[in-house]
Amino acid sequence: MRYVIALPFLWLGIFFLLPFALVLAIALGTNAPDSVPPVDLGIGLKSFTLLFTDDLYLAAWLTSLRIAATSTLVALLLGYPMAYAIARAAPRRRPLLLMLVVLPFWTSFLIRVYAWMGLLDENGLLNQFLRWSGIAANPGTILGTEWAVQLGIVYAYLPFMVLPLYAVLEKLDVSLLEAAADLGARPIAAFLTITLPLSLPGVVAGCLLVFIPAVGEFVIPDLLGGTETLMIGKVLWDEFFTNADWPLASAVAICLLVLLAAPIALFQRQQARGPEPARERRR
Amino acid sequence: MSGPIVKIEGLTKRFGAVAAVDRVDLEIARGELFALLGGSGCGKTTLLRLLAGFETPDAGRLLIDGQDMTGVPPHFRPVNMMFQSYALFPHMNVAENVGYGLRREGMAKAEAATRVADVLEQVRLAEYAQRRPAQLSGGQRQRVALARALVKRPKILLLDEPLAALDRKLREGTRFELVRLQAELGITFVMVTHDQEEAMSMATRLAVMDAGRIVQVGTPYDIYERPASRFVADFIGVANILKIEGGWLALRPEKIALSVERPGLPNVAAGKIVDIAYEGDRSLYRIATDGAVMIVSTTPNLSHRRGDSVWLGWAADAGHPLDA
Numbered sequence: 001m002r003y004v005i006a007l008p009f010l011w012l013g014i015f016f017l018l019p020f021a022l023v024l025a026i027a028l029g030t031n032a033p034d035s036v037p038p039v040d041l042g043i044g045l046k047s048f049t050l051l052f053t054d055d056l057y058l059a060a061w062l063t064s065l066r067i068a069a070t071s072t073l074v075a076l077l078l079g080y081p082m083a084y085a086i087a088r089a090a091p092r093r094r095p096l097l098l099m100l101v102v103l104p105f106w107t108s109f110l111i112r113v114y115a116w117m118g119l120l121d122e123n124g125l126l127n128q129f130l131r132w133s134g135i136a137a138n139p140g141t142i143l144g145t146e147w148a149v150q151l152g153i154v155y156a157y158l159p160f161m162v163l164p165l166y167a168v169l170e171k172l173d174v175s176l177l178e179a180a181a182d183l184g185a186r187p188i189a190a191f192l193t194i195t196l197p198l199s200l201p202g203v204v205a206g207c208l209l210v211f212i213p214a215v216g217e218f219v220i221p222d223l224l225g226g227t228e229t230l231m232i233g234k235v236l237w238d239e240f241f242t243n244a245d246w247p248l249a250s251a252v253a254i255c256l257l258v259l260l261a262a263p264i265a266l267f268q269r270q271q272a273r274g275p276e277p278a279r280e281r282r283r
Numbered sequence: 284m285s286g287p288i289v290k291i292e293g294l295t296k297r298f299g300a301v302a303a304v305d306r307v308d309l310e311i312a313r314g315e316l317f318a319l320l321g322g323s324g325c326g327k328t329t330l331l332r333l334l335a336g337f338e339t340p341d342a343g344r345l346l347i348d349g350q351d352m353t354g355v356p357p358h359f360r361p362v363n364m365m366f367q368s369y370a371l372f373p374h375m376n377v378a379e380n381v382g383y384g385l386r387r388e389g390m391a392k393a394e395a396a397t398r399v400a401d402v403l404e405q406v407r408l409a410e411y412a413q414r415r416p417a418q419l420s421g422g423q424r425q426r427v428a429l430a431r432a433l434v435k436r437p438k439i440l441l442l443d444e445p446l447a448a449l450d451r452k453l454r455e456g457t458r459f460e461l462v463r464l465q466a467e468l469g470i471t472f473v474m475v476t477h478d479q480e481e482a483m484s485m486a487t488r489l490a491v492m493d494a495g496r497i498v499q500v501g502t503p504y505d506i507y508e509r510p511a512s513r514f515v516a517d518f519i520g521v522a523n524i525l526k527i528e529g530g531w532l533a534l535r536p537e538k539i540a541l542s543v544e545r546p547g548l549p550n551v552a553a554g555k556i557v558d559i560a561y562e563g564d565r566s567l568y569r570i571a572t573d574g575a576v577m578i579v580s581t582t583p584n585l586s587h588r589r590g591d592s593v594w595l596g597w598a599a600d601a602g603h604p605l606d607a
Contacts, residue, residue, distance in 0.1 A: 178337055179335050181357040183384030183435065184291035193383070 020257075038172050039246050047251035057235065062166070064232040067146065067221075068214035071153040072161075075210045076203065078154065079161030083202075084195075086162075087169035094170075104206050107275035113152060120148050120224070144226035152220040153210075160209040168202030169195070201270065208267045210261050232256060286349060287332070288313045288439060288471045294343035296329055303329040305495035306343070307373060311439075311488075316465045316472045318482035321517070327475045330492070331441050334473065334500075335364045340537040346532050348438050358387075363432035367423050367448065371416040374577040377403070377427050402434045405464070431462075433468070440465075442474040446481060456604035460487055467523045479519050483507065491515050512607045523577045530606040536580035538601040541568060543592055548596035552577070556591045 027047055033042040051057045080146070086097045104112060119125050120143040130136045141150045172195060180190035218233035232252060240249035289321035296304040304326045304564045311317045319327040326433050332338045333345060348359060363384070365562035374598040378399050385395040403409045416424055425448065432440055445461065446454045462485050465472045476482050482489045483503040490500045491514075499511040511517035515523055516533035523534040539544055545553075554572035566583040569576055570593065579595060587593065 006405060173368070173370065174371040175366050175368055178335075178357070179364070179366055179372070179431075180383070181337075182335055182364045183431065184358050184387035185383075186358055187388075189387060194372060246558075 013078075015283060023250045023253055026246050027254055029247050031245050031247055033244060037246060042237070047247040048255075049214050051251050051255060056230070057232075060230045060232045060235045063214050063230055064217075067149060067153065067229075067231060068211050068217075071157070071214050072207050072211045073149050074150070074154050075090040075161040076160050076207060079158055079165055079206060080203075082158075083162045083165035084171050098163075098166065101159050105159065109156065110219060116148070117143060118250055122153075139275050143224060146225065146229045148224040149229050150220045152224045153214050153217060156220060157210040157214060157242055158212075158256060162209040164205035164209065168199045172198055173218070174191070197230065204270055206265060207261050212263065215260060216256050237243070284332045285313075286478050287311055288315075288348055290344075290346040292344045292346075292348075294330070294345055295341050296326075296333060296338055297341050298473070302495045304333065304340075306341065307495075307497055309490060309497060309500065311471060311473060313469055314469050315487045316485060318486035318489040319473065319475045319492060320477070320479060320482040320489050320518075324475060325419065325492040326495040327477075327492050328443060329424060329495075330362075330507075331443055331475045333361055334439070335441055336360045341488065361438040362441055363437040363439075364436050364443065365428045365432045365445055367443040367445075369416075369448070370429035371424060371427055373416055373430075376413050376415055377408060377419070380416065380427055381431045381434050384431065388435075392450065398434055402430045405433075421449055422457070425449060425457065430508065433464075433470070435474075439471045442472060442518055444473060444476055444477070446476075446552060472583070477495060481568065483519070491518060493518075496595065510605065513605055516603070521578055521580075523575075524605075525602070526605065530603055530604055532602040534577075534602040535580045536567065537565075538597055539577070539579045540582075540596045541570075541579050541587070543591075543593060545594050545597035549599045550597045550601075552595045554595060556587060556589050556593060556594060558580055559587065 025041060026039050028043050028045070029039045029041045029132055030046060032038050041249040042202070046218045082101070086094055093274055105204070117124070122141040122143070124143065126142070127139045130139045133151070141152070176194050176198075178191050180194050181187070185193065216233045217231060218237055221234050222237070223228050225234075233256075236249050236252045238258070239252060286309040289309070290418055291309040291488070292308055293308075294307045295302060296303055307330065319330055319420075321327045321607075329338060334342055336352065336355060338480060340353075343580055370385065375383065378396075380442075381402060382395050385398060390398075400412075406429055408423060408426055408430065411419065411423060411427075416606075419427065425445070429445075430575060442461075445456055447561045449457060458481065459473070466550065474482075474485070483506075486503060488500065488502055489506065489575045490497045491506065491512055492498065499506055499515045506515060510522070510533055515521040515530055516524060523536065523538050523539075525532045525534060530551065540548065545551060552572045552574075554570040554577065556568055557571050557576060558569040560567040561583055563583075565580050566587075568581070568587070570579055572595065579594060
């Protein structure tokens with residue numbers, strides 16, 4: 001029995017703590033291009049100081065946060081009505097609607113991002129359609145811009161927004177909305193004072209589930225973005241594979257982890273406390 | 284304004300092929316404590332929800348205080364409802380729950396606070412104003428729901444099974460409290476219940492419903508003493524239904540005398556005691572007679588034993604003839 005309980009700790013120890021210690025050790029070492037692996041172990045903060053002093057990295061951080069934040073907001077604005085509609089649909093139709101939300105997962109993530117390349121390319125389906133229909137004779141190319149990255153992130157992570165929102169909205173007692181209406185609340189007031197505050201845990205969960213992976217996203221900016229869209233995940237990849245600077249890449253990874261641990265901890269605390277004691281907005 | 288506070292004409296509501304409320308006509312007078320009584324699925328709750336505006340009728344008209352409510356959404360109706368589940372807002376405290384309706388009206392904060400404090404005083408919850416619904420007992424929640432509906436001073440208070448979620452002991456006391464409150468406030472109460480005892484003891488008048496239709500409307504006394512049909516006689520209290528010429532006779536158990544000697548009453552029957560249920564203040568007997576098993580209720584007489592041969596007797600006007 002005791003060993004069964006130890007299992008998750010063993011798992012975390014082998015597959016998280018040990019690799020993390022390795023990455024930390026590498027980050028504290030110095031770059032040694034001629035040795036294998038290209039690291040001289042030691043205790044130095046050179047890689048970290050570089051991260052915080054070089055404008056390139058700071059810019060990459062800010063771009064990542066900005067893109068992740070906007071994508072999260074857009075996903076929330078799209079996902080909330082979707083989740084609401086599914087939660088209010090006839091019970092026998094909900095499984096089908098939920099399956100449609102999850103359906104893209106049945107295809108590989110990478111293939112779906114490639115599909116967007118085919119859509120957004122200069123001679124992609126989108127531009128072909130625009131030219132054929134006469135809406136725009138000379139449309140620009142979305143592929144290779146930040147727009148394409150945002151679009152890709154929203155597309156890829158929308159289900160992670162919809163599912164937790166659906167979970168809270170589906171549980172929402174309809175009689176609460178009837179009570180609000182009965183007490184004189186118009187539908188919009190009932191939404192703002194009852195539905196929205198009670199769905200806040202789902203909003204927080206959905207936003208974190210989109211924001212956290214979006215910040216470190218590498219595949220989407222690499223394939224859909226251009227050279228000017230510098231996200232931190234791409235910087236990490238470049239440092240590791242192109243520049244073979246393992247300590248710097250490791251330092252980026254550790255900073256990313258620390259940065260994302262904060263919202264996760266916030267989320268956990270909020271979950272442990274139960275529904276947010278949101279106060280009604282005062283007039 | 285005079286006239287009935289509620290006037291319902293040919294009101295019908297269908298769910299698919301089923302008419303939950305079927306061509307109902309009803310008038311409710313000002314200041315009444317009116318009960319809609321029936322078994323589950325009889326349409327009583329749908330009728331209440333039609334009054335509140337949560338359902339739209341398929342046919343017929345509904346007037347509240349002379350105003351046609353067709354197309355008027357719930358948030359514009361001069362009625363408030365106390366929900367069976369109470370439907371208290373879990374993210375607001377008691378004072379915020381009760382004040383919710385006043386704030387929706389746009390009432391000034393100070394005035395609303397006074398009104399909330401007054402009504403919380405009335406339902407003896409003043410010291411719980413800052414509590415969340417989850418921190419209250421069932422009885423306290425029920426009173427919050429009541430206060431929240433009453434604070435808007437509606438023309439009609441709708442109560443959906445107001446006592447169903449309370450335990451037995453609390454239910455008794457709350458029954459009297461609701462009646463007292465209704466008399467004090469003078470607001471018309473329309474209450475839905477499946478509990479005939481509750482309806483009989485509280486209502487000034489009640490409507491018995493079956494399969495979407497109102498089968499009888501009257502005072503509790505009328506309905507008990509002069510049921511309109513076998514269904515009502517059987518649904519309200521206990522009745523022995525005897526086949527007589529041209530129809531049936533509803534005979535209440537307490538109108539039958541039980542004796543060892545043949546009684547000198549116009550109607551008599553000989554029988555054998557099948558079962559005795561001693562209930563303290565009275566005893567119920569099941570007695571097998573020639574025609575049927577009859578139920579008799581008397582003050583306890585411990586000398587009767589199961590299997591004893593006894594006589595039943597009742598007065599000429601003890602029963603109520605029924606033709607349906």
